[in-house]
Amino acid sequence: MNLFDRMMEKTSRKVAQNSSRRNLLSNFSKLLVGAAAVPLLPVARASEATGGYPGVGVQSTGNPEDPGNPASCDYWRYCAIDGFLCSCCGGSASSCPPGTEMSPITWIGTCRNPVDGKNYVISYNDCCGKTSCGRCLCNRNENDKPTYRPHSNNDINWCLGTESNVYNCSTAVVLGVALNN
């Protein structure tokens, strides 16, 4: 789904808020080994910089063509996600947790896979029918558009067409390579 912003992980927020912005950028830039000097907002990508969430086990897809930690907000497929990561909630980047129902309709984003450099169309299907998972809240908004363009908006509860509209967590399913790659 598409919850949206607040916070990331609590401690990250506190760090962000208790630091001056320039200090924060400076410190993050030290962590971002090899990364471009991307200007970071305090809350924006805190969990990206740290590579995951405290108390959440690191995961791997096991596929070198699909790199990164799916239990981290900086995993490449999550470039426009907004919600609790299903990977942290008993599901995976492409599967819902047990007992929930995957929304059949949703919105899509386009994310670049850092390994093959290709842009992939990602479907952010919500998992529905249980209360908010509450773990690994992640909000990234690359190419996110306002609600008047729903198929490119992550603020809508996409638990539509499901038995219950109650939102649990969000997946990021690869649909294929973007045509205009």
Next chain:
Amino acid sequence: MSLRVRCICIFGLWILTALARAELSPEPIPSVKTLPSDYPDTWIFAHDANFQSLVTGKVIVLDVAAETNEYKGMIDAAQMASFIESKHQPLLYVAESFYDRSTRGKRTDVVTIYDKSTLAIVGEIPIANNHRAQIVLNKNAMQLIDGDKFLLVYGFTPAQSVIVIDTEQRKVVNEISTAGCAMAYPAGKRGFMSLCSDGGALAIQIDDSGKEIERNTVASFFSVDDDPLFDKAVYMDQTAYFVSYLGRVQGIDLSGSVPKLLDTWSLVSDEEAEQNWRPGGWQITAADNDNNLYVIMHENGYNGSHKFGGEQVWVFDTKTQKKISTVSLNKNAFSIEMTNSKQPYLTVTNVEMGMDIYSASGEFLKYINVGDAAMPIMLHAVR
């Protein structure tokens, strides 16, 4: 003083002290407070979306000027609810959704009506087809028009519509398709505008029974791909001001049935644009009663930074279209609102989800905790 007189004095003091320490009187049970039906203009409504459990959000009533007892009470607002205060009657409206087994079972959409004085429920209007949009809080997902006679509720199934509710009859009287267009921005004598996915707009007027009587479209006037307008607006009189991701301001005169586009202008100078100063956050703009526009701004913006808040609030005179002040915030702002008081307060939901109160000139006054886990991302000044 003789010993006898001293004894009498000491005894007298003891009596007085004892009287002063009289036992507490029994207190009545039950005891429930009430509020005035006409709220002071320093009060605001802070809508807590409660993402950790969306089925139970709430709207908190706060006095941002109070030295004590700033938290006045709250009402429920379930499942990405919408909220609005009536201007003409002492009522509050919440459009919300329920499931008969909390997170599952039959869905029921309703508009719940609260009395402002008691914060008790005084009515309920069913939205029988459950088409109410469940979206992260947006003021324009529910609006009152025509002297509060009609309540407009945005619908999304994902078919888009605006549900028209007669507040006197307390029933849904119409549902108007807005295919391709979203939200309801009050417009004209009795109607609304929606923004559309092609960068245009749709404007609808209704009659006194809620029936659609006029429909106008505005051809695309902004690029959704390159520089979309945020879907949040602030009104000054009947002109709605929208800002874009890159800091363009689009005023739209909504006094008539056909929206009139005003000339655009920019929040940022060429130099500031180079530094990628951009608007960002959730409720990114606010207005005072002197036609000043307040905008949350952040430096070093990039594709995707538009919802992360900002370290400054910039204030613009919309008449001269010039920046008149800059507020450097203690903590980055996520949402802002101005009270309608003579001395307006800049109320800020910071990115930690606490509330910081500033004077209109930017002096930090105080911090208000609105709940340890609250997420008050939408602020409504008392109208």
